[in-house]
Amino acid sequence: MSDTNEDPCHFxxxxxxxxxxxxxxxQNLPGFxxxxxxxxxxxxxxxxxxxxxxxxxxxxxSCSSSSEVHHLADDGVLKNSCPRESRGTSxxxxxxxxxxxxxxxxxxxxxxxxxxxxxxxxxxxxxxxxEKSNTWSKPKRKGETKQKEPRYAFMTKSEIDHLExxxxxxxxxxxxxxxxxxxRSYYRCTTQKCTVKKxxxxxxxxxxxVITTYEGQHNHHSPTTLRGNAAxxxxxxxxxxxxxxxxxxxxxxxxxxxxxxxxxxxxxxxLKHRDYGLLQDIVPPFIDGREP
DNA sequence: CGCCTTTGACCGGCGC
DNA sequence: GCGCCGGTCAAAGGCG
Numbered sequence: 001m002s003d004t005n006e007d008p009c010h011f012x013x014x015x016x017x018x019x020x021x022x023x024x025x026x027q028n029l030p031g032f033x034x035x036x037x038x039x040x041x042x043x044x045x046x047x048x049x050x051x052x053x054x055x056x057x058x059x060x061x062s063c064s065s066s067s068e069v070h071h072l073a074d075d076g077v078l079k080n081s082c083p084r085e086s087r088g089t090s091x092x093x094x095x096x097x098x099x100x101x102x103x104x105x106x107x108x109x110x111x112x113x114x115x116x117x118x119x120x121x122x123x124x125x126x127x128x129x130x131e132k133s134n135t136w137s138k139p140k141r142k143g144e145t146k147q148k149e150p151r152y153a154f155m156t157k158s159e160i161d162h163l164e165x166x167x168x169x170x171x172x173x174x175x176x177x178x179x180x181x182x183x184r185s186y187y188r189c190t191t192q193k194c195t196v197k198k199x200x201x202x203x204x205x206x207x208x209x210v211i212t213t214y215e216g217q218h219n220h221h222s223p224t225t226l227r228g229n230a231a232x233x234x235x236x237x238x239x240x241x242x243x244x245x246x247x248x249x250x251x252x253x254x255x256x257x258x259x260x261x262x263x264x265x266x267x268x269x270x271l272k273h274r275d276y277g278l279l280q281d282i283v284p285p286f287i288d289g290r291e292p
Numbered sequence: 293c294g295c296c297t298t299t300g301a302c303c304g305g306c307g308c
Numbered sequence: 309g310c311g312c313c314g315g316t317c318a319a320a321g322g323c324g
Contacts, residue, residue, distance in 0.1 A: 171297055173316060186315070190295085199315095295323090302317075308310090 154212045155203070161185065161210055162200055167218065169198065180204035191220050 156163060162185070169187035177184045182202035189196040196216040203209040 170295080172318095174298075175314065175316095178313070184314090297322075298320085300319095303315085305314090307312085
């Protein structure tokens with residue numbers, strides 16, 4: 001993170017400049033998709049839920065056709081816009097969650113197809129890490145040991161570290177973060193056989209920003225939304241969310257998409273904390289078992 | 293009593 | 309091989 005200025009894949013918290021309690025003026029931002037414009041937040045809140053699959057389709061950020069990929073590297077650092085040219089001769093590398101894990105059968109089957117490398121099923125996801133030598137390479141996987149779950153990172157402007165998201169979490173660790181005065185907390189979903197984890201840390205560049213990284217997908221519904229949110233029943237994702245705009249960061253070919261946690265929409269109280277964020281890590285197109 | 297957080301120890305990966 | 313670092317474990321204690 002020290003070479004932030006030179007690193008084309010560093011994370012740029014563009015949303016930090018937005019005013020309190022106001023969504024970003026997405027319609028005024030370059031690259032904003034007018035078809036997803038909403039005259040008001042309320043109108044947008046009442047609209048149909050946009051799931052991960054819809055996001056990748058609607059904003060044309062599918063990695064299958066894109067010359068760039070947005071992803072969360074193995075080290076958990078948000079990276080974006082990795083130029084395809086810089087990948088050298090490396091083959092595309094599917095991001096393949098452990099299919100034997102407790103994720104839903106539909107999702108597992110889809111990912112299995114990708115990892116099997118069938119002729120008619122080209123890998124859709126590239127997982128690369130940037131070496132210190134400024135080159136991109138596949139992450140090292142000694143003995144093909146533990147495959148990692150997909151990760152989704154969120155940045156949220158909030159005074160609260162551990163934001164409510166509708167699921168129950170148990171903290172299992174806390175570590176000091178190098179070069180940061182703020183610790184990183186580790187949480188696990190308390191539901192039996194659910195392997196979803198999340199990390200919560202505060203940005204050292206902007207202490208008002210909480211970075212939440214989810215790993216894996218829930219194999220159950222949110223215990224909170226079960227009673228009050230029928231839409232969430234249809235999408236047992238770790239953090240259902242809605243898009244309300246996107247921007248085109250400087251020198252980047254693909255937009256960043258703004259989101260609001262679906263649960264946040266349901267729980268209006270949470271809106272006090274300006275729970276708007278920047279989704280820099282584009283989710284897999286197969287997330288709900290359907291191709292885009 | 294069950295569930296949770298805290299916190300030091302431990303482990304594995306990785307760079308030098 | 310050694311040290312650093314991120315991630316996890318597990319015992320202890322707090323709380324309702």
